[in-house]
Amino acid sequence: MRIGITGHMNLTPATVDLVRAALKSALAGIEPSELVGVSCLAEGADAIFAQAVLDSGGRLEALLPAPDYRDTRVSQAHLPTFDALVAQAHETRYIADASSMQVYAEANTFMIESVDVLYAVWDGQASSKTGGTADAVAMARTREVPVKIIWPQGSERS
Template identity: 35%
Template sequence: MPEAEYERDFPGSVAQFRTLRAAAESMGGVTRLHLKPGFTPDERTETYAQVGAFTLRNCDILIAIWDGQPPRGPGGTAEVVARARAAGLPVLHIHPHTDRLTILRSRGRQSAYSPRHIRAIVRAVTGVRPSTPRHQSHEALGLLRSPRVKASVKARDFLFEGPYEKAPGAAAHLASRLYPNFIRSFRDREFKAARKPSFPAEDNKTAQFLFDYFQRTDALATYYSDLHRSVFMAVYVLGGFAIVAAFTAVLLKMATYYYCAKSATSSPCVVQGVKLDLAATATITEFVILALILILWRLDRWHGWGDKWLNYRLLAELLRQADVAA
């Protein structure tokens, strides 16, 4: 909607409204959605409804400047307010003609405005408790640090009362180090250890609980990433050996035909009456290597190491955000 249209609803405080909106916009709290010109009435109505749906999907508290009248079309303020209340979103209703502010809740409940009610709503949405010290900002929750856990640490029950994953065996742990050690060999020097930040201890149990699981999933994502990449690195290396074995078999076959075809008794290919077929040995070696490649590929597919890497990484990033919002 053009700005001039909704500014007509409060002509006496347009300057104050613009000042407040500019302050919110400077902090990234304003999203402008422009309707393109040339829409048909039906297209404009549908787009207007989509703007209302977008607003509901991206807000925790809806502030509605609304005259309280029934909806006069789809996507209007009355419809957006009704959908917000049905979804359980708190609505701060500002009447444009009386300047009265009412707090609308779900199931038809409402209450008069009071700073105490507003603080309660904000605390319910953000999870910030009144006892939280002022110097511990909400963003500081995301900077919590605790001792680094390893993939082998026993996990507590999480979603659906099931453990994350059993501790990996020694062979799997050793195999997972192939790729990291290979990458580390190209470093000019080792990275310096990061210093532990000096943030005060956080008593938010929810944040600490989520951060523990974030560390667990982060460690598992790193472990399965290393294991998956180590397997494919081994496949590529073994593939190179298989090619070398194949070329060796061809060359030895040619050499055997050249040196051993004339005389089987005086040939260097006969040792103590046993004929040595080096070309066949190289061919067998090639097929053994190809079998190892197939086994490694099948193991990765069977155990889903690549999928576990991506799934645990996604869960870790979701828990990282939940930890900040706790």
């Protein structure tokens, strides 16, 4: 079972805990030896999901836009988590040679085309920018990839 993730980066601390518990619950029914989580490892939902996959005994596939992604797009605060997840990934794949907004969108497309289901840590609101969570959900639905919305009661964006 290949599961991809899309979701908000700007979750409140209380929401991080709610989402972590909801993802743990969602993954609990999946045989660990059959679980592959596909994540771009972005701050917020992507990283929470990646850690939940690893904690459940599944394998993590890091799908990164480009080799320069860490140095050009990952915040200083997120670097320790990002580096730890990359180190634990079963496989790390890159979409392009250099990061760009187009490559980030291509990473979403590639992920959606490679998974059996997409988990979306999403408040249901439209994206303010192209390539956001709402766009990934819409793309998955258009391509008939099942989407599981994860937005526990009480969740908020910061």
